[in-house]
Structure formats: structure tokens, C-alpha cells
Amino acid sequence: MEVKTVKPSARLQKLFDNLLAQLRQFIRDNQINHDEYRSAVAFLLETAASGELTLLSDVLLEATVDQVDSMGRVGTATSVEGPFYLPDSPMLTSPAVLPHRANEPGEKLFLSGTVKAPDGTPLAGAIIDIWQADAEGNYSHFNVPAADAPFNLRARVSADRSGAYEIQTWLPAAYQIPKDGPTGAILKATGRHPWRPAHVHFRISHPGFSTLTTQLFVAGDPWIDSDVVGAVKQPLIVNFERHTDPAEIKARGLDQPFRTARYDFILPTAEARKAA
Ligand code: MBD
Ligand code: FE
Secondary structure, three states, X not given: OOOXXXXXXXXXXXXXXXXXXXHHHHHHHHOOOHHHHHHHHHHHHHHHHOOOHHHHHHHHOHHHHHHHHOOOOOOOOOOXXXXXXXXXXXXXXXXXXXXXXXXXXXXXXXXXXEEEOOOOOEOOOOEEEEEEOOOOOOOXXXXXXXXXXXXXXXXXXXXXXXXXXXXXXXXXXXXXXXXXXXXXXXXXXXOOOOEEOOEEEEEEEOOOEOXXXXXXXXXXXXXXXXXXXXXXXXXHEEOOEEEOOHHHHHHOOOOOOEEEEEOOEEOOEHHHHHHO
């Protein structure tokens, strides 16, 4: 068998030595018995077999990695990528409407803003890779079969010459970690709720700049202060303004209340990243 993930290095040796030391100390500190040890291994086996190992890891640990990894970084605050990113989504040009189903549920959402360098230079043609849950809290290809709606609410949108973007999508609902699998079970068994506040994911890139992985969170969401993943950062909480005025609705050619949100993203230069 060819093992792809293990490459000998001094760094790996140091990390593995320290991890083992900490786990062994955990066993001593908590007087872990043999049944508990076997059931911990069985939990990991069950999690891997159910396809939730990435979900479990991202829920429990990725926000801490993001905190460490973003220390000293300039520009827009980062947040975790999470388990539901897909590469190679459709390429669109701003102004864009995200791929959607004929009867896409929920309120339409108009996102707009700019992508700029830290010195204010617009990043013409920056790629805004966007993905999100739908209005029922489901991600395409994961919670909704890909065959029903390929790349639903996912796209790579290029900003215009002034670094501006306009993306029409649908307001995501809060996301509940699947309750039926091992991740949901361990959360429930240890008194944790399974909710993430409603959010939209972004990976924003431009040649010569460090890619920005982040999320925008819907202000006022009931889970905004208790995200199970712990990935909310104050500057990423945005007013997704609800518009109910009939004249405004009509002016957009709509017949239902809609949302707007604005955000200006700043990407650090690749050099700034290296120096940090
Ligand atoms: C999500 O939607 C998410 O963004 C993360 C980080 C973890 C679980 C579900
Ligand atoms: Fe998410």
C-alpha cells in the first residue's frame, strides 16, 4: 500500500512526539480504562465509516487552526473553510445569479461590494468562490443530491474592472450538524447544540495576493453567539437587510420581500503573508 500522507520530516517528528506525550498525559490525568479506550477507537472507526471524519474534525478543531494560522495576517478577517467546499464550480461574471433550482426556496439575497488590496487598489477580476446552504439549511452535493441540482448555490464569480461584485443568491438558513451520525451523537451526548448561525462561505483570490477563506454571518441569527464550530468573528457579522416596502420590491421586479448585504473584502499581498 502506498501511504500518501506521511512524509518524514523534523517537523512531523516534533509534532508527533508532542501529540503522543499530550495524549498519554490525558490518559493518566483522566484514568482512562480499557473499555473507554476501546470505545474511543470504535467511535473513530464509526465516524470514518460514516464519512463524517472531515465533518467531525472541522466542527471540533478547524476554528482553532484558523486562529493560529491567521495571526499577524492583514486584511479581512478569515474564517474556516469547513467540510462543504467543492472546487471547480461554474465560472460566472459579475453581476451574477448563482446556480439554483426552478423553485429555489426562501428570500432572494443581493450581495455586493468590492475586492481590494490593503492600499485600496481595486483587484480587477478577483475570483469570488462562493458556497452556502440553501433556505432549508442544506448544502448541494452533501445534503441535497448533486444529480438534482449540480453546484446549487455555488459558483466562482469574477469581479469587474473596479474590483466590484454583485451576486444574487438566496438567504441561507442556520445550519444544523446532521443529527443521525457520530458527530451529532457526540455533540448531543456531551451537552452541545448542533447549530451554526446562517452564513455564506467565500474563497477570494487574485494573482500576487493571499487567498482569503472566510464567511459572512447573518446579524441577529439566534446562534450567532454560540456557533458549534466557534468560527464567528465580530467583523464578519453583517446586516442582511430585509426589504419589505412594496415599491422597493416592485422596483427589483420581485413580488416578495428580499435581502441585501454589502461587504468590502481586503486581500493581503502574498509578500505580507510570507513576512507575517
Ligand atoms: C458547516 O456548514 C460549516 O461551515 C462548518 C465549518 C462545519 C460544519 C458545517
Ligand atoms: Fe458552512
